Amino acid sequence: MIRSVFGPAIAIMRRLKYPRKFLLLGLIVLVPQILVFNQYLNKANEDIAFSSKEQLGLVYLEPVNELLRLFHHYFVLAPNVALIDDPVVTEAFTTLGRDITKAIAAVDVVDKLYGEELEMNEAWGALKSDWYRIQPTFARLPLGSRNNARDTIVRNSLRLITRVGNNSNLILDPDIDSYYYMNAVVTKLPILSQYLATINATATEAMATRGLTVGSTTLLIALEESIEFSLQTDTDAFAYVFEANPSLRDAMRPKLEAHVAVISQFIGTMERQILGRAPTFSATTDQRFDYDTPEGFYQASADTINQMFVFRTFISEQLVALLQIRIDGLISQLNAVFVVTGIALVVAAYLIIGFYLSVRQTIDDLAEATRHMIQGDRDWVYAPATQDELAEVAFSFNQIANELVGARDQALESARAKSSFLANMSHELRTPLNAILGFTGILSNGMVKGGAKLEQSQIDLLHRIEGNGKRLRDVINDILDLAKIESGHIAITATEARPRQFLEETIGTVKSLVVSKGIDLELSFTDSAPEIVLTDVRKVHQIIVNLIGNAIKFTHKGGVYVEVSGAGSAWRIAVRDTGIGIPQDSLKNIFDKFRQVDETDRREYEGTGLGLAIVKNLADALQGSVHVSSVAQQGSTFTVTLPQRLEVKDV
Amino acid sequence: MLTTNPEDWRILLVDDEPDNLAVLEMVLSYSGATVTCMRSGQAALNTLRQNSFDLTLMDIRMPVMSGYDVLKAIREMPNPEQSDMVIIAITAHAMAGDRERMIEAGFDGYISKPVEVPTIMDTIREIVENHLDQRNLIAG
Numbered sequence: 001m002i003r004s005v006f007g008p009a010i011a012i013m014r015r016l017k018y019p020r021k022f023l024l025l026g027l028i029v030l031v032p033q034i035l036v037f038n039q040y041l042n043k044a045n046e047d048i049a050f051s052s053k054e055q056l057g058l059v060y061l062e063p064v065n066e067l068l069r070l071f072h073h074y075f076v077l078a079p080n081v082a083l084i085d086d087p088v089v090t091e092a093f094t095t096l097g098r099d100i101t102k103a104i105a106a107v108d109v110v111d112k113l114y115g116e117e118l119e120m121n122e123a124w125g126a127l128k129s130d131w132y133r134i135q136p137t138f139a140r141l142p143l144g145s146r147n148n149a150r151d152t153i154v155r156n157s158l159r160l161i162t163r164v165g166n167n168s169n170l171i172l173d174p175d176i177d178s179y180y181y182m183n184a185v186v187t188k189l190p191i192l193s194q195y196l197a198t199i200n201a202t203a204t205e206a207m208a209t210r211g212l213t214v215g216s217t218t219l220l221i222a223l224e225e226s227i228e229f230s231l232q233t234d235t236d237a238f239a240y241v242f243e244a245n246p247s248l249r250d251a252m253r254p255k256l257e258a259h260v261a262v263i264s265q266f267i268g269t270m271e272r273q274i275l276g277r278a279p280t281f282s283a284t285t286d287q288r289f290d291y292d293t294p295e296g297f298y299q300a301s302a303d304t305i306n307q308m309f310v311f312r313t314f315i316s317e318q319l320v321a322l323l324q325i326r327i328d329g330l331i332s333q334l335n336a337v338f339v340v341t342g343i344a345l346v347v348a349a350y351l352i353i354g355f356y357l358s359v360r361q362t363i364d365d366l367a368e369a370t371r372h373m374i375q376g377d378r379d380w381v382y383a384p385a386t387q388d389e390l391a392e393v394a395f396s397f398n399q400i401a402n403e404l405v406g407a408r409d410q411a412l413e414s415a416r417a418k419s420s421f422l423a424n425m426s427h428e429l430r431t432p433l434n435a436i437l438g439f440t441g442i443l444s445n446g447m448v449k450g451g452a453k454l455e456q457s458q459i460d461l462l463h464r465i466e467g468n469g470k471r472l473r474d475v476i477n478d479i480l481d482l483a484k485i486e487s488g489h490i491a492i493t494a495t496e497a498r499p500r501q502f503l504e505e506t507i508g509t510v511k512s513l514v515v516s517k518g519i520d521l522e523l524s525f526t527d528s529a530p531e532i533v534l535t536d537v538r539k540v541h542q543i544i545v546n547l548i549g550n551a552i553k554f555t556h557k558g559g560v561y562v563e564v565s566g567a568g569s570a571w572r573i574a575v576r577d578t579g580i581g582i583p584q585d586s587l588k589n590i591f592d593k594f595r596q597v598d599e600t601d602r603r604e605y606e607g608t609g610l611g612l613a614i615v616k617n618l619a620d621a622l623q624g625s626v627h628v629s630s631v632a633q634q635g636s637t638f639t640v641t642l643p644q645r646l647e648v649k650d651v
Numbered sequence: 652m653l654t655t656n657p658e659d660w661r662i663l664l665v666d667d668e669p670d671n672l673a674v675l676e677m678v679l680s681y682s683g684a685t686v687t688c689m690r691s692g693q694a695a696l697n698t699l700r701q702n703s704f705d706l707t708l709m710d711i712r713m714p715v716m717s718g719y720d721v722l723k724a725i726r727e728m729p730n731p732e733q734s735d736m737v738i739i740a741i742t743a744h745a746m747a748g749d750r751e752r753m754i755e756a757g758f759d760g761y762i763s764k765p766v767e768v769p770t771i772m773d774t775i776r777e778i779v780e781n782h783l784d785q786r787n788l789i790a791g
Contacts, residue, residue, distance in 0.1 A: 423744075423746060426743070426745070426746075427712065427743040427744060428743075430743035430745060430763075430764045430765060431668060431671065431743045431764065432670075433764070433765045434671050434674065434743065434764035434765040434766060435668070435670035435671055435673075435674055436765075437765040437766070437768070438670075438671070438674030438675070438677075438678070438765065438766060438768055439670075439673075439674055440768075441678075441767070441768025441769065442674065442677050442678060442681075442768060445768060445769060447677060447678060447681040447768070448677065448681075449677075449680065449681060469765070473765055477745070480745060480746050481746075
């Protein structure tokens with residue numbers, strides 16, 4: 001079941017070598033990982049860039065706010081300097097002009113640095129040119145135009161601040177803590193400063209002219225209400241921040257309370273002194289100032305505005321710090337991800353390479369074990385270094401190796417025992433045969449000193465004993481040859497020789513056999529037959545004599561035809577006869593030992609059945625082969641194929 | 652003095668099988684050679700020490716002392732007439748390679764059993780001729 005489900009995967013894995021397997025798996029796992037990681041990286045970098053831009057915005061806002069503060073003072077003082085006619089105020093006004101120029105230069109610096117990124121160049125340029133247009137004539141303008149000019153500059157300053165907030169992401173910041181900070185810095189406090197400035201201007205002017213118009217009164221009351229409301233909402237908002245983030249509370253609360261107290265005090269005093277009514281906001285009079293004189297009131301008012309800007313700067317610094325913490329957090333998170341991912345990748349690569357090497361090691365060990373096994377090193381045991389599934393392969397390998405070594409040893413031992421037995425047997429057979437043939441030869445050749453001459457019939461009988469004895473000797477010879485070959489002690493002596501010459505001689509030695517039988521024996525050479533071969537001539541002779549002897553034995557008419565030809569780097573000797581042939585089902589076993597086509601007791605043809613086994617063994621020893629083809633009743637062809645140049649091995 | 656004429660040969664024949672000893676003795680005697688038969692290696696060595704021979708024909712597989720042992724003992728004898736004599740192995744060890752092994756061991760010739768009665772004398776004469784040729788070659 002599981003195998004059928006995973007069939008295609010198994011097929012793919014079987015086709016791939018190990019390094020490619022790992023590469024494929026690695027890619028499949030890594031690619032999505034990299035995509036996700038990349039996504040994360042982009043997101044983190046975006047977040048960092050987002051917050052960094054907020055910080056930029058806050059940096060940009062610092063000189064702008066300073067300029068706004070100075071503008072407030074300027075617009076209050078410009079129309080009133082003459083009216084108040086106080087040397088301190090006049091001196092302050094002169095200083096103010098220079099301060100504004102310095103503040104403009106400071107904004108120019110940040111605008112040059114960050115204006116482009118925050119898209120502020122144009123707006124800042126416009127405000128600056130407005131200022132330079134209005135400034136020279138501002139003090140002399142009629143009231144209405146003066147108010148308009150003042151409103152243009154202040155409104156554009158506020159817009160500039162809002163624009164910085166917009167373009168630097170401050171307004172977009174999703175974080176609740178930074179929202180209230182941002183709201184204070186970008187929106188609330190600049191407007192509050194505007195309210196305070198307007199109160200300052202209106203009240204100072206009213207006191208200087210000793211006339212508080214209904215319009216002025218209404219305006220002051222409205223502003224006073226607005227400021228009170230604004231302070232209330234700010235306090236509530238920060239209370240919420242503190243609740244959400246108690247750690248801010250300790251740093252923030254005293255500053256916030258001081259801020260509220262200073263403004264409340266000013267408003268309260270203003271209500272009592274200027275509007276002549278009980279303060280709606282609980283506050284005590286600040287004893288530093290004399291609210292009854294225009295310059296005293298101006299100083300108190302200006303001081304309050306300055307205090308408010310100090311608070312604003314504090315909030316801004318808090319916001320910068322908050323953003324820095326966030327950026328640091330993001331960076332360390334990013335670094336942590338980098339380190340963890342890097343370590344994971346290195347460890348994975350390390351383990352994968354280790355995995356591959358362990359597999360490789362096991363395979364190399366197996367290969368070496370196989371080599372040892374082939375070389376017959378029976379003491380060598382393959383001890384797998386691995387404990388995984390491959391160890392099972394190794395275990396099986398060892399089992400097979402043991403069985404094979406055992407089987408081979410047994411086979412070698414039995415072959416050796418057999419060879420030894422055959423050699424002994426032949427020795428024991430030859431010894432009495434020597435006496436039989438020897439005495440028979442002595443008798444039939446009349447070699448007995450002083451012995452009587454034998455009659456012809458007696459000599460005939462002796463010849464028959466002799467003939468049978470020799471047949472027995474031939475059988476023993478065959479057995480000996482095979483025993484010798486199979487014991488592996490066959491010595492090959494390669495010499496260069498001419499087949500035309502030595503095969504002619506071979507045929508000569510068996511010629512007598514066909515003469516008595518009345519069949520042909522012919523030797524022929526095709527054009528491709530090699531002139532010279534490097535081989536063991538005596539072994540070739542033995543092969544051919546055996547094949548011809550066999551052919552003659554089974555051929556009663558026609559003849560035996562030996563044909564020699566070349567075939568590439570080999571050469572062939574084909575022994576064809578017109579004999580009784582071999583049945584198809586006997587062909588495949590024909591080269592086995594002790595095998596005769598007719599194995600019954602009534603068989604017609606004598607023989608040990610060793611001849612073809614000897615031929616095959618000799619052909620193998622000569623690095624060649626022997627094949628047979630046959631048609632029953634028409635004849636057989638035995639073809640011996642041998643290399644033209646025997647490869648001489650050092651043994 | 653060794654010649655190629657069998658009638659001049661004094662042959663020491665060693666074989667533990669009496670019948671084989673008899674066959675060879677009859678064939679060799681028939682050719683006119685003087686044959687002394689011994690049924691063991693030790694007996695052959697004893698005889699050799701007391702008598703002179705031109706040729707030794709010896710079986711290989713014998714009890715106590717094999718043909719190889721006897722060969723070695725003869726080759727180590729101090730008298731060059733004995734140690735350099737022609738020694739021929741006549742054996743039923745007739746496997747391919749046996750001839751080479753025995754020639755290498757120091758036999759001057761090799762004849763396999765069963766022997767060919769009509770041609771054995773020719774074979775022995777050939778071995779003797781070879782021996783004489785080689786000796787002349789060395790003598791220059």
